[in-house]
Amino acid sequence: MSRSGQRTASSRPQQQRRARHANNDGLIPVLARKVREVEAKAVDGKKLGPTNRTKFQVIAFLMREERARAKTDTELSDAARAEQLKRLDGIATILAKTAARDTSLISLLESEAPPTATAQKMRRDWLLESGTELSPDDLIITTERIAPKQESVIPPELAEKQVIPQSVRARQLSNPFLAPDFSRGAATAPTPRRRLDSWELLGPLFKSFEYGSGGQAASMDLPPAPAIDRYSPPGLELMHHQARFVESVRLGHRSFLLADEPGLGKTAQSVLAASVAGAYPLLAVVPNVVKMNWAREVERWTPHRRATVIHGDGEGLDAFADVVIVNYEVLDRHLAWLSTLGFKGMVVDEAHFIKNLHSQRSKYVLGLAEAIRATGDPLMMALTGTPLINDIDDFKAIWQLLGWIDGNKPTPALMERLEETELTPADFGFYAAAREAVIDMGIVRRRKIDVAADLPSRRVVDLPVELDDDLGRSIRQAEKELAARLVAKYERASAAGRPDSFDGDDEAHRRHLIRLVAQSELEESKSAKSGENVFTMVRKIGQAKANLASDYAAQLARSVGKVVFFAKHIDVMDAAEEAFAARDLRTISIRGDQSALARQKEIDAFNNDPDVAVAVCSLTAAGVGLNLQAASNVVLAELSWTAAEQTQAIDRVHRIGQEEPVTAWRIIAAQTIDAKIAELIDSKAGLASRALDGSDVELGSEDSVQLAALIHVLEEALG
Structure with a gap:
């Protein structure tokens, strides 16, 4: 159906189904009879004629409409709902078998297939035959010209899986039409043939990053940071390297591969970039482990903007929010409405997740990106500390996401930059010039060591995660x-x-x-x-966080090198080591039952063997007396009961001889006692700072963290 048809149809089921019949003369028997008629015609490999093709399309649409109604009808009992869905599944099975005999029918199963006047009339007649009461609008057959069919973001196999959260329906009803962008529809003169049109260019462009560097970092020239920070909210301040990126966006650049190392604030830069570009609503596609942190960063850096996180089928979603955050794992069921909401910006975090162009995940993300780019001049950002993992071809998906290439050729914007070099792949100097042309499209890469002056020598960053299993x-x-x-x-x-x-x-x-x-x-x-x-509750929380914490540590290991992973319980360490092994990351282990000789052997391997990526350490056994300064990133998968134990763990990395700023990533289970424990640990650390370092932080309670946590639970329960 066309978009206008879909909007009309989305409001029809409630009107149409008011008159349901107690006997068996509703819509489903009509559909069952019609689908058998179509099935009987698709025998012996015969192609269906126009009339039966129209029947096939109308059956598919009404079946989807009836299924959606059955799922949401509060008047149906569970048994009646199950029976209706079972009968609809039977109709769907016959449709699938018929399409298997005549594969040209598959395109008619797509929800975007345009309806003809004949199809509209057939739909109306069947609904009347089923005893459905129709509104006056439903009785009118429109013959308006249908716009040419666009390539659907939603693969046919996902059509049945799509969900439309209630909040999205409310937004669609409040403003069902997107403002048209006349600039993109304006007639343009045909592009004249250019010197590079006959050359295959992607191969040389990829090679330019292997051979054309000349020792230069792959980072575009950024404007100077403004003398006054006008972007940050009160109480926060952008670092110099962050301000330069945001200033570039303010000056009009609209596509970026932001490849800063972890710990340099890519999320904050993206959030403020959207703010200065006015790129709202903004879509953020992120890994599950950081989606709660994304929401927190939006509210922290742009407190006047609202963020909403998609969980599962969209329960609790606020479709009117400025920033919509979705993790890769649930993207497939939300493609229908995400592709039509009118986003003016898109951020893909850990963009190396889409490096395989043939994976379903990549297809979903790239399809959404194409739909968003078609609406105007959106802000497009791919964030990853590891744009390349296996080989140089890993660039391909990210460049396509950003609109720099289209399939196997550069898009006009990149082609124009390549033409300006006045070189071809046969010319000396092409690789260096081509590499610079791609970088100028928007590649930004800074390392910790490059911006060390911006960073504190040690900091703790909390990553809240949602435990939804x-x-x-x-x-x-x-x-x-x-x-x-x-x-x-x-x-x-x-x-x-x-x-x-x-x-x-x-x-x-x-x-x-x-x-x-x-x-x-x-x-x-x-x-x-x-x-x-x-x-026991805290131990369970550690077990629940184990996979999320190890997943984030693996991402760090891939992007910045060695990582120290701390856990409190042996079973959490075991789970983490299994997860790292499954990702082909070599680990060493520091546990309480090791001899001094065995422990030192593990430490030496971590510090000296470049193939060892992660040190999995016990908080209690490895918290003191160890030197693990080969890493500058620490992941705290479980929380300690004391601030001192946490500090000792971080100090295994933050010690004399460490040349880079140290970042400790603390994994916090949101909406659990874990979050309160983290807060209490920080208050204890503040007490130490006041007593020993002359800090003027406010003094916290003298209770133990365990006692204070229980007091908190009781006070919350008592209100």
Whole structure:
């Protein structure tokens, strides 16, 4: 159906299905009869005629419409819904078998296939035959000219999988039409034949990055940073290298391969770039492990903008937000509405994930990028510290994403830059000039060591992650049960009344009871042999974060080299080592049961063997006395109970002889007690800074982190 047809159709099911029949004379029996008629014609390899092809198309559309209605109809019982979906599956099976006999029918299964007046009339007649009440608008057959069919972003096999969150429907209803871009439709003079038109250019362009560097870094010239930082919100300040990138966007550049090393703030640069370019709504396609951090960075650097994160089928999505964040894993089911929302910018984080042009993930992302570029002059950014992993051809998907190449040839923008060199691949100097031409399209690459003056010598960066699997749900349930147990203890203690000996008002007595209950729970937890308590809960959180943390550490290892991975529990270390092995990353292990000789052998291998990528270390066993300065990145997969233990772990890398700024990436399970523990650890670190370093940070509580965490759980439960 055309887009206008889809918009009309999306509002029809609720109107059309008001009159459902208790007997078996609804729409499904009509569709079942019609699909059998079509099936009977597609025998012995015969091609269907025009009438039956139209029938086939209308059956497919009405089946999808009826399926969507059945899934959302609150008046249907679960049994009735299951029965209707089962019968619709039977119709879908017959359609598929028929299309297998006549493969020319497959294109008619696409939701974008344009309807003819005959198809509209047939649809109307069948609905009337089924007993459906139609509105006056539905009775009118339009013969308006349909625009030429565009290549659909949605592969036919994903048509049934598409979901339209309720928030998106609300946005479509509030503003169903995108403002037209007349500039792209204007007639243009045919491009004159150019000197390079007969040359195969992609091969030479890729080779130019292998042979044409001349020792020069692959980074475009950026304008100087403004003397005054007008981009950052109050309380934050851009680093010099970040400000230069944002200034380039402000001056009009619109496509970038931002290949800065991890730890240099690519996310913040992208968020502010969208702000100065006015590239809203902005689509951010990111790995699952960083999507919560993306939302936090949007709100941190552009507090006047709203971010929304797509989880699963889009529950809780705010389609009116300025920035829509989606992870690669759920992209396939949201292609339909993402491709039509009217994004004015797109960011693809860890863009090396799409290096394989033949993977489904790459096809989805590139299809969306093409749809977004077709709407005007959007801001397009690919972020990756490792644009090349296997070979130089890894550039191809990223260049296509950014609109620098189209299939196997440069797009006009890049071709114009190549023409300006006045060289061909047969000329001496072409490779260096061609490499510079591609870089000027928007490649930006800075290393930590290049901008060390911008960076603090050591910093901790929190990466909040969403635990949306079964283990994550069980953790949240365990937290609820813990809170309920604490509340029950508190209510029993409160019912006993306030002793006469207590010196304080009611609020003081309340705080006193909360502390006593939390202290009691902590003592019971320490001596418990089984059952759920704060310690088992934290261990479960570590297990749930293991794969996400190891995934991020693997990304770091691929992009910047050696990484130190810290965990508290052996099973988390085991899971991480398995994950690294599956990614062909060599590891060493530092554990408490090793002899001194074995441990030193592992340390030497990490520091001296270039093939060893990750040191997997126990927080308690490897927190002191080790030198792991071959790395400048640390991943803290689990949190310690003390600020000192965390600091000692980071100091295995941040020590004399370290030539690069050190970044510790702390993986935090959002919306769990993990986040509160991180906050409490930071307060303890602030206490040490005040006592030892003369810092004026605010003093926190003197309670242990475990006790303070339990107090927090109880206070939250009591409201």
